[in-house]
Amino acid sequence: MTTTIVKATRRSVVAGVAAGLGLMIGGFTLAGTALAQEVDLAKAKSEGKVVWYTSTPIEQANKLARMFEEQTGIKVELFRSGGSAILRRFNQEASAGRVAADVLTTSDPAASNVMTEQGLFVAFKPKDFDKIPAEAKDPNGNWIGQRLNLITIYMRGDKIPAADRPAKWTDLTDAKYDGKLVMTDPSFTSLQLSVVGTLSQKLGWDYYKKLADNDVMVVQGNQQVSDNLKRGERLIAVGALDSYAAEDRKDGHDIVTVYPADGTFVIPSPTAVVKGSPNPNAAKAFAEFMISPAAQKVFPADGGYSARSDIDPPAGSPKVSELTILPVDYAALEKNAAKIKDQFNDLFR
Structure with a gap:
């Protein structure tokens, strides 16, 4: 059971506030x-x-x-x-x-x-x-x-050889991942709404069209993603909550986490x-x-x-300060939430 960490430039997303004086x-x-x-x-x-x-x-x-x-x-x-x-x-x-x-x-x-x-x-x-x-x-x-919710890419380590594992979000559009991907629905989980809203802005909606062309399975929430991988129906989780991967590793499943080189999401x-x-x-x-x-x-x-x-x-996981963090524009996300969900649904349903 291994956790793969894609090393990234050190940049802290969070900084401590001064300690209390206790008076x-x-x-x-x-x-x-x-x-x-x-x-x-x-x-x-x-x-x-x-x-x-x-x-x-x-x-x-x-x-x-x-x-x-x-x-x-x-x-x-x-x-x-x-x-x-x-x-x-x-x-x-x-x-x-x-x-x-x-x-x-x-x-x-x-x-x-x-x-x-x-x-x-x-x-x-x-x-x-x-x-x-x-x-x-x-x-x-x-x-x-x-x-803090870390949104990563994780996968079945026993089914995806190290040489074939994606290192970045953009790698997932490769045809070799056709039929192997599963992701959550932004209309159900707000974590995925942050991911889709940010990546569609950063990479364009063409990125999600290419994922749709790779036959991504869309399920409701993160528990369904985890269960899907354990059953072997799909092999790679796209933008899913990493605590489920860690829990599955603890239970003996060979689940590998990749913290994408182009940025991990850290969402409170x-x-x-x-x-x-x-x-x-x-x-x-x-x-x-x-x-x-x-x-x-x-x-x-x-x-x-x-x-x-x-x-x-x-245990065994990196500090937040060791990762490259993808910033989320929450004001823009709230303003455009309905439009983001509609555009996603148009592509995947």
């Missing part, structure tokens, strides 16, 4: 340049539950929910789906004037920035806010990165406290728990990346 002033803790707000745990416990809408992989979501319940006695009601599906449900409820979710976690910083502008979130800077790099949070605390998963939610104190307690060391260590243990600057990457 108490009127119920607030000085944390770097920002004041960390206290959580009223007694009120949170009296509310008794927190409703969490999330696109976090289901096993991780359940693990985090159990940890929080064990620590606090507060029940977590979990609704889990793909990022785009989560946002659709949340926005439909908001449009109807109904707030059901207390905490929202997606993988769409663009949408989270828009919802921040719309005033849908509570500005909240919990303990350890300063441990989350500036690039992975809203400066006022309207959303905070739960984890925003967590936000919803304004006007039924359980506002439990929501803050859960949001604070989400960036605690115990919760954040769950991600590298499962092969993913913590959002905290003081927690190491998963």
Whole structure:
């Protein structure tokens, strides 16, 4: 079981924020340049539950929910789906004037920035806010990165010889990969929307036309990509969430990751406290728990990346600073999201 790393120029996508001073002033803790707000745990416990809408992989979501319940006695009601599906449900409820979710976690910083502008979130800077790099949070605390998502190319190492493995995104249009590729649907997962929106801008839609000509299979989400490779129906994952590859390696599958020489995607998963939610104190307690060391260590243990600057990457994986990063224009992405999905659908359906 090997992980292939395509070496790239060192460039950091995230930089640590100054450490907290740890001084108490009127119920607030000085944390770097920002004041960390206290959580009223007694009120949170009296509310008794927190409703969490999330696109976090289901096993991780359940693990985090159990940890929080064990620590606090507060029940977590979990609704889990793909990022785009989560946002659709949340926005439909908001449009109807109904707030059901207390905490929202997606993988769409663009949408989270828009919802921040719309005033849908509570500005909240919990303990350890300063441990989350500036690039992975809203400066006022309207959303905070739960984890970092690395979007890579990964494949069956036992089926694709080293000499035939793609090293860049553009390699995937080669005819030798015809019928071997699988990718997620940007209409279902917002991570793929970031990938398609960025690569179609960088390489042109002709790039995706060539992928379509290579008979790419399109599935709903990242779990389906992983299952597809393990069954051997397709052999190469195109722009998929790498924590699934790491988990499959841990389970004994020969999965090889390539961090593309022309750039890896590093996308934070925003967590936000919803304004006007039924359980506002439990929501803050859960949001604070989400960036605690115990919760954040769950991600590298499962092969993913913590959002905290003081927690190491998963064993055997590179630091973010060792990769070439493809920047994502989130403002342009949100503006053009519908058009990107339509153009993708025209090519692949």
